Amino acid sequence: MKLDEFFVTGDPLIYGADVSIALTMIGAIFVLTYFKKWKWLWTEWLTTVDHKKLGVMYIIAAVLMLFRGGVDALLMRAQLTVPDSSFLDANHYNEIFTTHGTIMIIFMAMPFLIGLINVVVPLQIGARDVAYPFLNAVSFWTFFMGAMLFNISFVIGGSPSAGWTSYVPLAGLELSPGVGQNYYLLGLQIAGIGTLLTGINFLVTILKMRVPSMKLMQMPMFTWSSLITMVIIIFAFPVLTVALALMTFDRLFGSHFFTMMDGGMPMLWANLFWIWGHPEVYIVILPAFGMFSEIISTFARKTLFGYKAMVYSMVVIAGLSFLVWVHHFFTMGAGGAVNSFFSITTMLIAVPTGVKIFNWLFTLYKGRIRFTTAMLWSLAFIPNFVIGGVTGVMLAMAAADYQYHNTYFLVAHFHYVLISGTVYACFAGLYFWYPKMFNHRLNERLGKWSFWIFVAGFNLCFFPMYFLGLAGMPRRIYTYGIGDGWMSLNVLATFGGVLMGIGFLILVYNIYYSFRYSPRETTGDPWDARTLEWSTPAPVPHYNFAHLPEAKGHDAFWIMKEEKKQGKAPEKKPYKPIHMPSYSGVPIIMSVFFFTAGFGMVFSWHWMSILGLVGVLATMVIRSFDYDKGFYVSVEEIEETEKKTTL
Amino acid sequence: MESVEYSPNTPLEYQSETGRLNILGFWIFLGAEIALFSTLFATYLVLVGRTAGGPGPEELFEISGVLIETFLLLTSSFTCGLAIHYMRNHSLKGVFLWIGVTLALGLGFLGFEIYEFVHYIHEGAALTTSAYWSGFFVLVGTHGAHVTMGIAWISLILIQLKQRGLTPDTTRKVFISSLYWHFLDVVWIFIFTAVYLYGMVM
């Protein structure tokens, strides 16, 4: 392979990216060296197994990915604004929507949610850490390395360009001979390992690490939603693992699962992809539902309406989510019976979702609604998501879907649910739990600006797309003709996209601004909230709880506060030493080996993949022989810490 | 944190919180493995018959080899269970003996499987021959790779047993690896049924 094939060349955008990546890296190295922060970085962050720090790292990575995916989006919008535009050529456009879709779903939405779950869930259930802290670090680092592997395709070797769905035969070796598709396969594979581990980790954490007094039906709704999400992850991700592996074998080792030659069956890819893919969209929506439940209840100053129904509806959604996948390829001709069956199962999901919507509305009913930024995002979710949801039901009507499929109607649907569901939730959760993570709040005034601009932009961008779809505009076209009559709506959409970009930039600025100017928290409970994470002091000590709290209901902290008001102060108990896990450098090293193996496979440099795999195995063996049992936080240290924190 | 008193009858592997958590976590991992193998089975079954004019299973499968593999694995699952039994009787010797037997049987299984694969490849049925054989080799091969991993992993645990004796940590590891081993037997039962019986009866 020649060097100019190795590095992507020939495009000013790419050179720009090359330069900015190089500059960022040099800058980071310089800053770390100058301020002598390398050791700090390693001992405090890179080797951490603390769920709060891992959560923060997930969120930072996710925001970076949102930026990358967002830049992709704006490039697409720029290209589509006017007919016959030649800003991007077809290949470039194809790469961009492929990386946009993949990054947004796999490397932005999921990590953002998992990050928030990491920070919040152990605190909500009164745990001092997750069930497997070491594994948690492995999860993060494999996700991170998978994401990095996927992202460097942009400058080294070329990006995948067959869509985030990677349908074969197009994505097969014959029609996509470059390395781009390999990046897709290996990046997702490596990140997928981390996701599966997260699933097991948090399932066990939630089931087994709760404070003993908290019954299942007393868990906060975000914890419930996380629990159910983890179940979906555990059973959906292995399917993706297999599908990716099979396509990897096809491309690298000459097998014939999805090839056109020798009996391969391309349709099988679509089938396997969506067996994972549909549950995946519920993986990114259920935690969002959980967050909205917490935030709406907090700022309506009311307990959640229909708690049990909220739980059961999620259980039903999780069960159904594995029985609907064919709605993504109604047009494959599987026959009337198949299409009818999957139409009906899909439509059924509207029922439990509707139950949730109305329960939220009735949580607000008779409340005292405070319009904080977090609450604004949660409120905007309701009407916007309903639009996305009911158009989803329209898509579920197979006979009609023959007309919507692969059009902008579909693009509008999934952005409506993904953005007003998942992205709004990430922003809402970020504003809401920010003080828990960073000990100061985000500025509310900037927050509201960013909110209104983003939400207006969002509707402006994606609502017209329903009409573009009905006007016959297919997705994934890089340009259209003036005669198609799609221009005016596209101009609107682009305008909306730009507004969203501005909203996002204000959010980023807000992070900086608040870091500089927001007052530090003086209490652990800035919002007068209801669940146990708010009972921890500010800043949260690394062991979370000096005494394990007691849960007497799903608004455990609220009940504690009520009791305190009635003068029932909990008696002061003496502290006991707390057992905590040790930090470890193994997870990051193991993931670097994963990266090495993946990179080697992308380019079929077998020596490198073998080296990487041997490294992975070696780190696993080292771990197996490691009998480190963690350490105890002494009573003195606890007393010291508790004095410093404010409560 | 771990102030609970355990009855002396509670198996060692359940006597630490780590032990209980890890065993439960491993069960859940096995749930994920079921989803993984289901996907491979579904793939294989859809690809049955797509031999692209090449050889088919009915020409190549031989019942005797498959039966030997099956009985080796079934027996190893039994001896693995015995190892756990002796472990709970605090008999380190028993554990070494029966795990040793288990590993030997596992190696035997692998040997026959490798022989079988080589034979098929010789007869012109390889991963690259046709969709059907891709499905076959990846399904059966994934199981074989699991067995290989299992043997390596259990060997490492034996070393740790030697170093440390029966402690809550080592017994936990032995117990979890035994779950894994039994699970591989379960998967094999389905391979025996859906691949070999189906392929030969067809």
Next chain:
Amino acid sequence: MSNNEQTNSHSHFPWSHLIGFGLSIVLTLLALWVGFASDFSFRTIMIIVVILALIQAAIQLLMFMHITESDSSRIQVGTILYAVFIAVAIVAGTIWVMSFGMHNMNM
């Protein structure tokens, strides 16, 4: 949830293991007989052998893997049952959906 089984003293002879082993051998041979020596239709054969396989799996889970011991047994059993549901959905669903090819597809 009591740790009934867990606390069972294990000084007894491993009967349950032996019985499990015997059963799995018998079931395997039975499946073999159904497959090769019986004259049921192909469909009946497949149904029977799949049921036999499921019984064998249950034996492994109960008698060798002690799925019902430990204070998390309900979670363990629940996980496996849900996994079985998923397995059926994936295998049966895929075969059903992908069978459209059978009548007008080649290769």
Next chain:
Amino acid sequence: MKSFFALSMFLAVMVLSGCSNLTVLDPKGPVAEQQANLILFSIGFMLFIVLVVFVLFTLILVKYRERKSGPEYEPPHIEGNVFLEIVWTVIPVIILIVLAVPTVQTIFALEEAPEATSHKDPIVIHATSVDWKWVFSYPEENIETVNYLHIPEDHPILFKLASADSMGSFWIPSLGGQEYTMSGMMTELYLQADEIGEYRGRNANFTGEGFTEQVFTVTAESQEDYDEWVEEAQDAPKLTQEKYNELMLKGHTEEQTFSETHLQWVDHGMDAEYATKVRNGESTDEDESSEMDHSEMDHSEMNHDDSEKDSEEHSH
């Protein structure tokens, strides 16, 4: 709320101004019409649902917002309400049943020729997608066209869809919904035009670099004009295998017309490998690849109408 008003305004503007632009809702044949009816039917319900939610939402937000002045109001503790929860479970279920019935009916109706013209024998056209063009074969008429179609009005057309390579989707929005084209598999789609006119057809499923331009035109004309066109086309140069193999190479071409069809040497619904072999310069002669061992499949349940199958390979 701002966004809610913006939205409803926007909706109004859209509906008033541009509905005629919405190809899908402006059907030119019975298939598209059934689909448009289903769509409009569902939109009605969806608007109703959206309305209910939006009205409730607005009322509650206005009424229960925190007021700066006024007495400190402490919200009551309400855990739920069984009656209400039953209401909003049952009503959606009813709505879904009402939506599901016509959906299923339409799904099955679209598998057959449109009812009104079902007495006419459908014209069979094989539509094959090739990166990045469309090849249409009229086996009865013995003609083949590239990137354009002629069809008579008021006459059911049975499209037999296949692909030479990547998976495409055959879509003429004015006439009806799409269906995938796949290599090694044949799918069927009935369409019909009730109005004379020129319609756009295209590939709707992403096929890579040339996907955007993978389009064709459909001319629906009177029976006489159509017959005339057929006769003319039958005088076009003969399609040779060499010529056809050139079409198999990736790229675009202009509209072309041939007499004879490629079906005499390859049916892409049966042979997934043809295009690959051409591109690799391998022999494409009829070989063993069209045989397949069907014995392992249970065909008793295939209640598919086999009578229309024109290829002998299907005689199992």
